Amino acid sequence: MLELPVLGLLKEKSMHGYELRKQLGAMLGPFWQVSWGSLYPALRRLTKSGAIEKLAEPTPPRARRTRTNAAPPRSPGRRKTVYRITPEGEQLFTSLLEETAAAVDADHFTLKLAFFRYLQPETRLALLERRRAYLQEKLAQFKANIRDYRERIDSYTLSLQNHGMAATENDIAWIDELIREERSLETGSANPSGI
Amino acid sequence: MLELPVLGLLKEKSMHGYELRKQLGAMLGPFWQVSWGSLYPALRRLTKSGAIEKLAEPTPPRARRTRTNAAPPRSPGRRKTVYRITPEGEQLFTSLLEETAAAVDADHFTLKLAFFRYLQPETRLALLERRRAYLQEKLAQFKANIRDYRERIDSYTLSLQNHGMAATENDIAWIDELIREERSLETGSANPSGI
């Protein structure tokens, strides 16, 4: 899942893993910190698929190899491995970002929103509408759920459900705001003064 | 992580996995559906540790075993395996529920809240306060984050951060409400008319 944001960050500037993690943390907020166990495998996958490539890393100080022994298994330690996005990676980034099909849950939507500036306004609107429909669906499920179980659940669980509903309504209101801004941008530039 | 809610549900009524999943879904809301790949391993773990036990299941219609071949590897299919909580399980449930130490993130807190009725009022308050402090901390991180990165991030990412902050503030307000209700219950019963 980190494929998209990693490509998006490397698009702007080549970086090594550690910095990538810091930037991701800053982008996604304090609730969503990326773990090493997800970041480094993601970098491996992207490297293997050719979407990113390692830049020349400063040769490790020790362990210069002789002619007999092959390259030793890389040990950890502080040596920067800077990654750069490739043209294939740029293409992958775009296709990942543009697919309106899947990726409608909070995490995927958040990741896409962080790179909305790379999208056409109409694609942005399509993604926002899709997200809105998804949230509305969840809202209906909340209501059905509460309706069906109201008598059987205790007050704490009920409060949980109501808070979940309220939070979802807030999310929808936020999406609506984004949609409104998007539309005003659209008509404001492409079709000024509404004629 | 499913240990707590599984025990909590089985405490009320013995059930098989499928029904357990339905009940969990109803309890936790439409955003949090439990996957088979997490539920069945959790049931295995709990069974192995002695916290729950399988009740006599109706013998599978086919495949009655002869004296020579051992029990065949259980194949899937529709046969109910009803689980019942054991005294050890009851104890585990209580200790999992009462530990105020870890489990301060949204998921763990949610799971505990769903079984708050089994806790003493003062333990409930302690958990609520802890959750509140955690959210407040996150809020501070949001602010620091925005302060440090405001110039470098685009408007979509900024909106994301602001929405995250607002949502966190809403969560805090909700917790405050729960705390208020808890206190009023406390003083209302244990110390009536505030003397």
Added chain:
DNA sequence: GTGGTGATATATCGGTTCGATATATCCAGA
């Protein structure tokens, strides 16, 4: 300089979880 401390940086491990899929049974109704 030399030693210690904390931030930087990469890497891996075991356990857990997810998503999809396979298998099998029951039941309602065409």
Added chain:
DNA sequence: TCTGGATATATCGAACCGATATATCACCAC
């Protein structure tokens, strides 16, 4: 009777998390 859909258990591979190991560097005290 046949068939589709709900019920029910189970497993697989990939991905992910949290913790930990390893190593280097910058800095400051002494």
